Amino acid sequence: MPPQNWTEIVESGYLRLFHPEAVGGTGGSPATQAAALEALARACPGTYWTATVSALLCAKLIFTYGGTERHGDLVRSLVEGRRLAAFAVVETEAGSDASTFRSAVRPADTPGGGFYISGEKSRISNAPVADVAVTLARREKPPGDDGPDWCLAFVDLRQPGVRRYDIPHMGLRGMPWGGIVFTDAHVDAADVVPVPFEELAEGMAWGWLKTSFSAIAIAESALAASVRHAKERVSFGRPLAHMEGVQAQLAESRAQIDAARLLARRALHERVAGRSARDLIAKLKIYATEMAVGVVVRAVQIHGAAGVTKGHEVERLYRDAEMNVIGGFTSNRLREQVAESTGLGPAVYAEFDWVTPAGLGRDPSGLDGP
Amino acid sequence: MTLLDAPVDTGTGTVGAEPLLAEGARRLADRVVRPSAAPRDRDRGWDPELFSELAGGGPGPGLAGPLVPLTRGGGGLSATQTCALLEGLGEGSRDPGLALAVVVHAVLVTVPLRAFGTETIKLDYLPRMASGEWVGGLSLRQTQGTAQAPAAVAARPVPGGWLLRGELDLVAGAPVAHHLLVVAALDGGGRTAFVVDREADGLEVGEGEPTAMRTCPWGRVVLNDCFAPDRAVLGTVGGAADEVEPLLAVLDWTFTSAPWIGVMRALAREAVGTARERRLFGRPLAHDQTVRFTLADLSIRVELASEVVRRAAAGFDAADRPSRRDAASARLFAASAARDIAERAAHLSGPFAPSGDDLAGRAHRDALFFSATGGGTEVLRPVIAASLLELG
Numbered sequence: 001m002p003p004q005n006w007t008e009i010v011e012s013g014y015l016r017l018f019h020p021e022a023v024g025g026t027g028g029s030p031a032t033q034a035a036a037l038e039a040l041a042r043a044c045p046g047t048y049w050t051a052t053v054s055a056l057l058c059a060k061l062i063f064t065y066g067g068t069e070r071h072g073d074l075v076r077s078l079v080e081g082r083r084l085a086a087f088a089v090v091e092t093e094a095g096s097d098a099s100t101f102r103s104a105v106r107p108a109d110t111p112g113g114g115f116y117i118s119g120e121k122s123r124i125s126n127a128p129v130a131d132v133a134v135t136l137a138r139r140e141k142p143p144g145d146d147g148p149d150w151c152l153a154f155v156d157l158r159q160p161g162v163r164r165y166d167i168p169h170m171g172l173r174g175m176p177w178g179g180i181v182f183t184d185a186h187v188d189a190a191d192v193v194p195v196p197f198e199e200l201a202e203g204m205a206w207g208w209l210k211t212s213f214s215a216i217a218i219a220e221s222a223l224a225a226s227v228r229h230a231k232e233r234v235s236f237g238r239p240l241a242h243m244e245g246v247q248a249q250l251a252e253s254r255a256q257i258d259a260a261r262l263l264a265r266r267a268l269h270e271r272v273a274g275r276s277a278r279d280l281i282a283k284l285k286i287y288a289t290e291m292a293v294g295v296v297v298r299a300v301q302i303h304g305a306a307g308v309t310k311g312h313e314v315e316r317l318y319r320d321a322e323m324n325v326i327g328g329f330t331s332n333r334l335r336e337q338v339a340e341s342t343g344l345g346p347a348v349y350a351e352f353d354w355v356t357p358a359g360l361g362r363d364p365s366g367l368d369g370p
Numbered sequence: 371m372t373l374l375d376a377p378v379d380t381g382t383g384t385v386g387a388e389p390l391l392a393e394g395a396r397r398l399a400d401r402v403v404r405p406s407a408a409p410r411d412r413d414r415g416w417d418p419e420l421f422s423e424l425a426g427g428g429p430g431p432g433l434a435g436p437l438v439p440l441t442r443g444g445g446g447l448s449a450t451q452t453c454a455l456l457e458g459l460g461e462g463s464r465d466p467g468l469a470l471a472v473v474v475h476a477v478l479v480t481v482p483l484r485a486f487g488t489e490t491i492k493l494d495y496l497p498r499m500a501s502g503e504w505v506g507g508l509s510l511r512q513t514q515g516t517a518q519a520p521a522a523v524a525a526r527p528v529p530g531g532w533l534l535r536g537e538l539d540l541v542a543g544a545p546v547a548h549h550l551l552v553v554a555a556l557d558g559g560g561r562t563a564f565v566v567d568r569e570a571d572g573l574e575v576g577e578g579e580p581t582a583m584r585t586c587p588w589g590r591v592v593l594n595d596c597f598a599p600d601r602a603v604l605g606t607v608g609g610a611a612d613e614v615e616p617l618l619a620v621l622d623w624t625f626t627s628a629p630w631i632g633v634m635r636a637l638a639r640e641a642v643g644t645a646r647e648r649r650l651f652g653r654p655l656a657h658d659q660t661v662r663f664t665l666a667d668l669s670i671r672v673e674l675a676s677e678v679v680r681r682a683a684a685g686f687d688a689a690d691r692p693s694r695r696d697a698a699s700a701r702l703f704a705a706s707a708a709r710d711i712a713e714r715a716a717h718l719s720g721p722f723a724p725s726g727d728d729l730a731g732r733a734h735r736d737a738l739f740f741s742a743t744g745g746g747t748e749v750l751r752p753v754i755a756a757s758l759l760e761l762g
Contacts, residue, residue, distance in 0.1 A: 245659035352752070355762030359515025359561070359615030360753050363691040367437060367449065369485035369605075370613070 010081030015055035041217030046174025058085035161185030171319035215292035222299035388454035395458030403463035425502025435500025443497035449686030460632025467585030469629035479506030486605035507543025525554035544589025560608030572596035582739035623701035705741035712737035
């Protein structure tokens, strides 16, 4: 991101909107927050991700689990744009399945020496450039410690025990994305916060909400481009706008974006009011992100060959839209959670071995038997 | 697998007779079945004469026994040719329920008898099934192994045969059948397939009809220590899971889909007519680009569905075993296409009183039934996945 862009984002007050004055925020109303989220994501979804992961998601996580008393300065530095944060959860061999995570925090050998973290986090927004990483890690617990197995460690990334790398990615290319390798990187004792894993989804829901607004904005941009193109482009002697097939595509997109936006605003309102709304946000994230992919596919269709030309707006949006479906819990992962919230009970896994005993596991004889 | 008993003779004597067979069946069904389709649907009517006419009324092979070898009095058709014949039946009759009754008789009951029946059974049953004199029936719950439920019928051995006990619903053909194909569980594990005569002591047919497919005769069958002689066993005792059950599944997935290809063709054609006739905003619906796109999509889906169903049928004509994956994929695709086409056709017809024989309305209802049977997506998807993943 060009430095000037970041300066302007900081000066706009965007980063401050989501937090109370006590930590340097301006406590924007839900409507203001929604408008700002969408406006930045309309302008550049990649920049939106970078700024919002740091100032909304990471700041909320630090705020929620670390508390403002000890970490007020850290939150303030993010809200004021002096520092940039990454949320480091995913590892090279694992997605959202915590049981496979290996990164761990261990106490220093000397009393008062804080902690050391080792492990590798991968496919992380802002990782290559961030100043601090809100890092999910296992706790190496001394005997007698019956606290949670997991912690959030707020790790200073500008130290010798940290190596970073870029990963090329399909969409959101304005957003730095990559990996972080911790090799006995130091963490102050106060910056290791034990957290029960189940509770983390509560904080991560801020991320789902952020991603949903990104999707809605991408869809809106794609629809706006489609409307513009439909009015300008003449084909077979008629502007596209006079073709019912194109009209139908525009109408479907309009209806779907409206539905997602209304739900997003309601979810944000709930969240700002201090209520969890976690299941509602999970539902929103699934619909909004997949909806945006559909809208962008239609936009490319309406634009024809221009839409698949590198550098065209809808070509970029097409690549960006899918990132939202995958980022911060995929739709498949979230659907399991939503299903559970309907009263179905938790997901049940069993070895796939029931087709053959039912008589359907082999090819049949032909017409004349064996 | 090729037919062993006789060379294929379709009346044209040439390979690639499918279009002629389909056209012949379409014309016959159009003449014989179509005029009464709507009233029979309304009254849940079954017309034995109509079935007889389909069995032997046309110039080509009859619809009652296309898969019965010529030497046993049947049509001696290949599976691919039979598929074409059934497509024609579906298109001409515009009657999914009756077409289902024909498929149950001519394929789902006939082929297991042909493939696994004792010689006595084949000698007695196949010629009479091919002529339409004896009608076969079975429960559509028994065409997916025990995927949906444990076997509802139990069999225990007695001198000279078996006593069957249990209840079956959704038995297609029950009220008019001469015999039924029944899979029963054995005490010591395993399942056995039987052919059970309708008149056997201890077998009762009661009422039990689904709301859809009203032109197919339906019933609930109660077996109360019903005796089946040893000769009525199809295949190996206890071997149904390896023999009759996978065969029944693949036959159902493939051949009950075949008439729907024809029904989909009829729906798509009718939808074009509707689009030409109806007006919206003072313009013919056919001028609306979205309607044109919809009709284009319908015609695409019909062609795709037709190909996958034919490929599944062709598995029975090849040297190797038929592929359960191809058959399950065909059914998955065809059922989705049928529902989609029926829905769009009904949508195009509009919310007003039905006109003509109301194929759009009937098919909309029946396509839902079609897509739920054969196990529905909940059975088809794991079967396909099991084959892809080499699991299951």
